[in-house]
Amino acid sequence: xxxxxxxxxxxxxxxxxxxxxxxxxxxxxxxxxxxxxxxxxxxxxxxxxxxxxxxxxxxxxxxxxxxxxxxxxxxxxxxxxxxxxxxxxxxxxxxxxxxxxxxxxxxxxxxxxxxxxxxxxxxxxxxxxxxxxxxxxxxxxxxxxxxxxxxxxxxxxxxxxxxxxxxxxxxxxxxxxxxxxxxxxxxxxxxxxxxxxxxxxxxxxxxxxxxxxxxxxxxxxxxxxxxxxxxxxxxxxxxxxxxxxxxxxxxxxxxxxxxxxxxxxxxxxxxxxxxxxxxxxxxxxxxxxxxxxxxxxxxxxxxxxxxxxxxxxxxxxxxxxxxxxxxxxxxxxxxxxxxxxxxxxxxxxxxxxxxxxxxxxxxxxxxxxxxxxxxxxxxxxxxxxxxx
Amino acid sequence: xxxxxxxxxxxxxxxxxxxxxxxxxxxxxxxxxxxxxxxxxxxxxxxxxxxxxxxxxxxxxxxxxxxxxxxxxxxxxxxxxxxxxxxxxxxxxxxxxxxxxxxxxxxxxxxxxxxxxxxxxxxxxxxxxxxxxxxxxxxxxxxxxxxxxxxxxxxxxxxxxxxxxxxxxxxxxxxxxxxxxxxxxxxxxxxxxxxxxxxxxxxxxxxxxxxxxxxxxxxxxxxxxxxxxxxxxxxxxxxxxxxxxxxxxxxxxxxxxxxxxxxxxxxxxxxxxxxxxxxxxxxxxxxxxxxxxxxxxxxxxxxxxxxxxxxxxxxxxxxxxxxxxxxxxxxxxxxxxxxxxxxxxxxxxxxxxxxxxxxxxxxxxxxxxxxxxxxxxxxxxxxxxxxx
Numbered sequence: 001x002x003x004x005x006x007x008x009x010x011x012x013x014x015x016x017x018x019x020x021x022x023x024x025x026x027x028x029x030x031x032x033x034x035x036x037x038x039x040x041x042x043x044x045x046x047x048x049x050x051x052x053x054x055x056x057x058x059x060x061x062x063x064x065x066x067x068x069x070x071x072x073x074x075x076x077x078x079x080x081x082x083x084x085x086x087x088x089x090x091x092x093x094x095x096x097x098x099x100x101x102x103x104x105x106x107x108x109x110x111x112x113x114x115x116x117x118x119x120x121x122x123x124x125x126x127x128x129x130x131x132x133x134x135x136x137x138x139x140x141x142x143x144x145x146x147x148x149x150x151x152x153x154x155x156x157x158x159x160x161x162x163x164x165x166x167x168x169x170x171x172x173x174x175x176x177x178x179x180x181x182x183x184x185x186x187x188x189x190x191x192x193x194x195x196x197x198x199x200x201x202x203x204x205x206x207x208x209x210x211x212x213x214x215x216x217x218x219x220x221x222x223x224x225x226x227x228x229x230x231x232x233x234x235x236x237x238x239x240x241x242x243x244x245x246x247x248x249x250x251x252x253x254x255x256x257x258x259x260x261x262x263x264x265x266x267x268x269x270x271x272x273x274x275x276x277x278x279x280x281x282x283x284x285x286x287x288x289x290x291x292x293x294x295x296x297x298x299x300x301x302x303x304x305x306x307x308x309x310x311x312x313x314x315x316x317x318x319x320x321x322x323x324x325x326x327x328x329x330x331x332x333x334x335x336x337x338x339x340x341x342x343x344x345x346x347x348x349x350x351x352x353x354x355x356x357x358x359x360x361x362x363x364x365x366x367x368x369x370x371x372x373x374x375x376x377x378x379x380x381x382x383x384x385x386x387x388x
Numbered sequence: 389x390x391x392x393x394x395x396x397x398x399x400x401x402x403x404x405x406x407x408x409x410x411x412x413x414x415x416x417x418x419x420x421x422x423x424x425x426x427x428x429x430x431x432x433x434x435x436x437x438x439x440x441x442x443x444x445x446x447x448x449x450x451x452x453x454x455x456x457x458x459x460x461x462x463x464x465x466x467x468x469x470x471x472x473x474x475x476x477x478x479x480x481x482x483x484x485x486x487x488x489x490x491x492x493x494x495x496x497x498x499x500x501x502x503x504x505x506x507x508x509x510x511x512x513x514x515x516x517x518x519x520x521x522x523x524x525x526x527x528x529x530x531x532x533x534x535x536x537x538x539x540x541x542x543x544x545x546x547x548x549x550x551x552x553x554x555x556x557x558x559x560x561x562x563x564x565x566x567x568x569x570x571x572x573x574x575x576x577x578x579x580x581x582x583x584x585x586x587x588x589x590x591x592x593x594x595x596x597x598x599x600x601x602x603x604x605x606x607x608x609x610x611x612x613x614x615x616x617x618x619x620x621x622x623x624x625x626x627x628x629x630x631x632x633x634x635x636x637x638x639x640x641x642x643x644x645x646x647x648x649x650x651x652x653x654x655x656x657x658x659x660x661x662x663x664x665x666x667x668x669x670x671x672x673x674x675x676x677x678x679x680x681x682x683x684x685x686x687x688x689x690x691x692x693x694x695x696x697x698x699x700x701x702x703x704x705x706x707x708x709x710x711x712x713x714x715x716x717x718x719x720x721x722x723x724x725x726x727x728x729x730x731x732x733x734x735x736x737x738x739x740x741x742x743x744x745x746x747x748x749x750x751x752x753x754x755x756x757x758x759x760x761x762x763x764x765x766x767x768x769x770x771x772x773x774x775x776x
Contacts, residue, residue, distance in 0.1 A: 038442070050616035052602045052635060053714040054426075055513050055707065075703055078614035092703070094718050096512050122521035124484050125443050132523075133510035133537055149521055198593045201600075205586045205593075210618060211600065212589075214440045226466035228438035230598060247440060315463055315480070319443065326441040330482050 006045045007251050008164050010084040013045060016157065020062055023153035030116035031108055032062040032150055035129040038323045039121070042158055043068055044083045046076070047252045049211065056093040057130035059104050060085075063111045071104045101134045105141035112145050119150025125328050126151055155328050159320055160342035166366050168253035169321065169344055170375045172209070173364050176248050177377040179203035180259045184386045189238045189263050193219055194231040196242070204248045213254065214247030214325050222269045223357030227350075238264035241383070243360060247325035254325050256346050257362040257376040262385045273310055273353050274383035277361035280304030280349050285365065285372040294329035294337045301331065301349040313350035313358040321346050321364055341369045394433045395639050396552050398472040401433060404545065408450055411541035418504035419496055420450040420538055423517040426711045427509070430546055431456055433471045434464070435640045437599065444481040445518035447492050448473075451499045459492045489522045493529035500533050507538025513716050514539055543716050547708055548730035554754050556641035557710065557732055558763045560597070561752050564636045565765040567591035568647045572774045577626045577651050581607055582619040584630070592636045601642065602635030602713050610657045611745030615738075626652035629771070631748060635713040642713050644734050645750040645764040650773045661698055661741050662771035665749035668692030668737050673753065673760040682717035682725045689719070689737045701738035701746040709734050709752055729757045 006013075020043070024032055034040055037051040040060050059071040070080050073093035080088045089107060091100045112118055120128065128135060139147055161169070179200060186199035201212045217231065218224025219242045227245065236242060245258035262270055283304045284297060292300075302312040320327030321344045329337035331348070339345075345367060350360040364376040394401075408431070412420055422428055425439040428448050447459040458468050461481035468476045477495060479488050500506055508516065516523060527535055549557070567588060574587035589600045605619065606612025607630045615633065624630060633646035650658055671692045672685060680688075690700040708715030709732045717725035719736070727733075733755060738748040752764040 036442075047618055048616045049602050049604060049618065052712075054424075054515070054712055055704075055714045055716075055718065057515075075614075075616060079617050092720075094512055094704070094720065094723075096722050099512060120520070122524075123519055124482055124487060126519050127442070127445075127515065127517050128520050129515050131511055131514050131539075132508070132516050133539075135520075136510075151519075151521075194598070197598075202590050202593050205590050210582070210585075211603070214437050215599070216437060226463075228436045228463060229467050230435055230437065316443075316482070324440075324442055326443045328443075330443065332480075332482065334484050335482075 006084060007047060008045060012162060012164055013043065013084050015162070016043060017062060017068060019157045020153065021064060023157055024062070024064060024119065024150070027119060027150065027153050028117055029119040029150060029153065030064050030112040031118045032153065033108065033118055033120040034060045034062065036127070039154065041252055041323055044070060044080065044085050046080050046083050048076070048079060050076070057100055057134070059100070061107055061111065069107055071100060071107050073100070099131070099134060101137050102141070105138055108142055114144055117146045117148055118142065119148055119153060121151045121154050122149040123151030158322065159328065160340060161322060161344050161366065165253065165322065166344060168251055169255065169364065172248055172250045172253050172255040173257065173376040175208045175250055176204060176246050176255045176257065178207040180244070183244065183259070183261060187236060187242055187261065187263070187386055188388050190235050192233045192235050194233055196236065197231040200244055200246070204246060209248040209250055211249050212246065213249050214256070215244065217242065217244040219243070220357055222267055223273070223353035223359045225356055227360055236263050239267065241270045241359060245362065252323060254321060254323070255364055255376065256321050256325050257364050258360060259379060260359060260361065260383055262383050264385065264387065266383045266385055269353055270359065271383050273351050273359040274361070275381065276305055276308035276310035276351060277349050277359060278379060278381050279308045281347050281361060281363055284347055285374065288339070288367065288372050290339055290341045290367060290369060292339050294331055294335035294339065295333050297331040297347070298333055301347065305349055305351050310351035313352050315350065316348070317350070318346045318348040320344065339367055341367055343367045344375065394472060395435060396433065400550060400552055401431065401472050403550070404431060405450060405456060407545045408541065409452060411545055412450070412452060412507065412538070415507060415538065415541050416505055417507040417538060417541065418452050418500040419506045420541065421496065421506055421508040422448045422450065424515070427542065429640055429711055432458060432468065432473050434468050436467060438464070445488055445522070447488070449495055449499065457495055459488060459495050461488070487519070487522060489525050490529070493526055496530055502532055505534045505536055506530065507536055507541060509539045509542050510537040511539030546710065547716065548728060549710060549732050549754065553641065553710065554732060554763070556639055557643065557752065560636055560638045560641050560643040561645065561764040563596045563638055564592060564634050564643045564645065566595040567636070568632070571632065571647070571649060575624060575630055575649065575651070575774055576776050578623050580621045580623050582621055584624065585619040588632055588634070592634060597636040597638055599637050600634065601637050602644070603632065605630065605632040607631070608745060610655055611661070611741040611747045613744055615748055624651045627655065629658045629747060633750065640711060642709060642711070643752055643764065644709050644713050645752050646748060647767055648747065648749065648771055650771050652773065652775065654771045654773055657741055658747065659771050661739050661747040662749070663769065664693055664696035664698035664739060665737050665747060666767060666769050667696045669735050669749060669751055672735055673762065676727070676755065676760050678727055678729045678755060678757060680727050682719050682723035682727065683721050685719040685735070686721055689735065693737055693739050698739035701740050703738065704736070705738070706734045706736040708732065727755055729755055731755045732763065
């Protein structure tokens with residue numbers, strides 16, 4: 001066990017808090033209440049897989065000025081004590097009488113005047129990680145203080161990554177790239193898909209992932225039907241296209257990209273689809289600039305696919321990336337979020353092949369003032385073949 | 389890709405829904421609204437790692453009679469279509485104008501009369517996995533229908549496992565046990581703890597885990613300071629006690645148990661502590677019966693530790709186990725939940741050794757009418773030594 005558990009310098013966290021406090025001031029917020037693993041890791045550096053247990057709520061409160069306060073179960077006191085924030089208040093959770101509610105209410109009441117406003121994320125792509133009944137109790141304890149939406153304050157800050165964060169994401173991408181390079185070693189015709197998924201996770205760990213939060217994929221002739229199913233025992237066949245997609249984690253930061261392979265020689269259909277996906281991505285990477293909106297990327301990818309003879313498969317065609325597998329904005333026709341330098345994003349076009357089958361392709365990038373910098377080592381232009 | 393994606397027979401899910409509907413009738417609920425991965429997997433068999441993306445909410449609605457209805461993002465339609473439930477309603481998520489709220493409200497409004505009651509889990513160890521703002525919109529759409537707490541309805545049903553579920557948990561325990569047996573191969577003095585964590589995850593996958601949702605642990609002379617930290621690069625030293633704890637997943641079901649090793653010869657202090665933990669667990673396994681309460685287990689474990697000369701370390705000393713790493717009830721002094729046959733539980737005593745260090749021990753059991761059946765192959769009575 002290390003003496004500290006910071007991932008980044010304390011200054012990195014102070015800068016984040018200062019940016020949050022600037023956003024809070026613009027929204028007239030006296031405090032910000034955070035409850036999810038991502039928001040708590042972002043503000044404190046508190047990194048643990050213990051979130052897997054839904055038993056206990058955890059909170060960080062960011063005041064208008066000064067350092068945040070952690071209000072957490074006692075079991076986390078040792079680890080949070082090694083993070084940078086000086087104030088950690090604890091209770092013995094789970095407590096069926098009062099699971100941290102009065103401790104949290106007291107913390108907020110001390111910080112926020114009775115006519116004050118407390119923000120918490122309530123909008124798209126958020127949720128509150130505490131019992132709803134306890135939230136209602138909290139709200140009545142805090143009245144007449146107003147609890148209001150702070151989604152934008154959090155998202156506009158978190159979506160711009162520091163250079164230190166970009167370095168972490170690049171490292172996760174490099175780990176995944178090395179594991180993808182090893183896929184031909186274990187993804188032969190005849191191998192059950194679930195064994196391929198296991199071997200891929202083993203490769204990710206061997207190459208340096210701390211843990212593997214996400215692996216998905218699919219396999220089928222000229223494409224796959226969906227991209228979120230767990231693997232079954234069906235073997236790979238000659239003629240299949242295999243896709244593997246991963247969110248591997250190193251020091252709390254995700255990559256999120258995929259790769260495709262033909263099992264045996266690639267069919268013309270699969271080869272053309274892969275080429276169109278690759279070209280559409282290439283063109284967006286050449287033209288994307290700060291000032292484009294999220295919906296523009298969707299349109300650019302769809303137009304590129306059509307220009308290269310492919311039919312877009314619909315759905316979201318990319319998103320933000322960082323301390324969760326997917327972050328906002330979303331590359332859909334409806335998301336008008338302006339893209340800014342420092343955003344880490346995925347480009348994720350998909351196209352239809354035949355019979356409800358699709359091919360998907362994904363890269364991870366950081367948007368710079370002068371254009372796109374690739375974080376995932378670029379996929380090959382031609383669909384690679386695993387010839388056995 | 390398989391044609392169906394059921395994990396269990398359709399009858400297993402029908403039985404679960406019937407039990408939920410009985411509980412709902414007792415509480416006077418016209419519908420039950422579920423939103424978490426665990427509740428949705430439990431009712432439908434929908435198993436995916438895509439929950440790792442926080443972008444989209446997902447819902448299952450259980451009516452007073454008849455089959456549940458899934459209200460989910462289009463990206464899940466293919467996989468949910470291979471599950472047992474006939475009605476799947478979809479929308480293109482994420483949609484910043486209306487992210488499934490009106491589709492969900494319409495589904496509930498058709499099912500529940502205006503004077504009716506809709507239950508959702510709002511209590512201890514629950515949360516609502518949808519944006520809070522959308523929940524408030526949903527509630528106003530559905531008024532005058534009442535949204536009320538249904539925690540007990542869900543927990544009293546889910547906490548009793550079917551034989552098919554117990555078989556799945558036993559399988560996950562057996563996978564972890566085989567991986568624990570291989571720890572001496574890679575946990576030698578001088579090995580960095582983070583490398584040990586990676587190798588342990590690789591062993592879990594090699595032995596058949598579909599994925600590894602949780603690994604934690606610690607190492608130090610005569611014990612460790614906390615049990616939820618990620619591993620750092622510090623090497624194991626002769627004289628350390630190493631603990632590894634895992635929630636490995638096979639077909640959606642978790643194990644959750646740990647093992648300890650002395651690196652080199654065990655100290656008397658560590659040996660005594662391990663023996664006390666093992667004996668206290670042994671005695672509870674010999675005496676626990678349906679009718680005991682959760683708090684009785686806490687008391688029995690503490691009394692056993694003291695009888696064997698050890699000082700309990702405080703906190704929760706075990707909990708339910710199944711489709712999440714931890715489920716209710718909690719073995720704390722405050723949880724009075726009656727224990728019933730069919731509950732799968734962890735026994736997890738911890739004791740202080742010295743200088744704020746602790747040793748912990750954990751087994752997984754199922755409570756039967758006539759006593760305890762072990763699911764995790766029993767830890768050795770004596771602290772095993774890794775002699776290099």
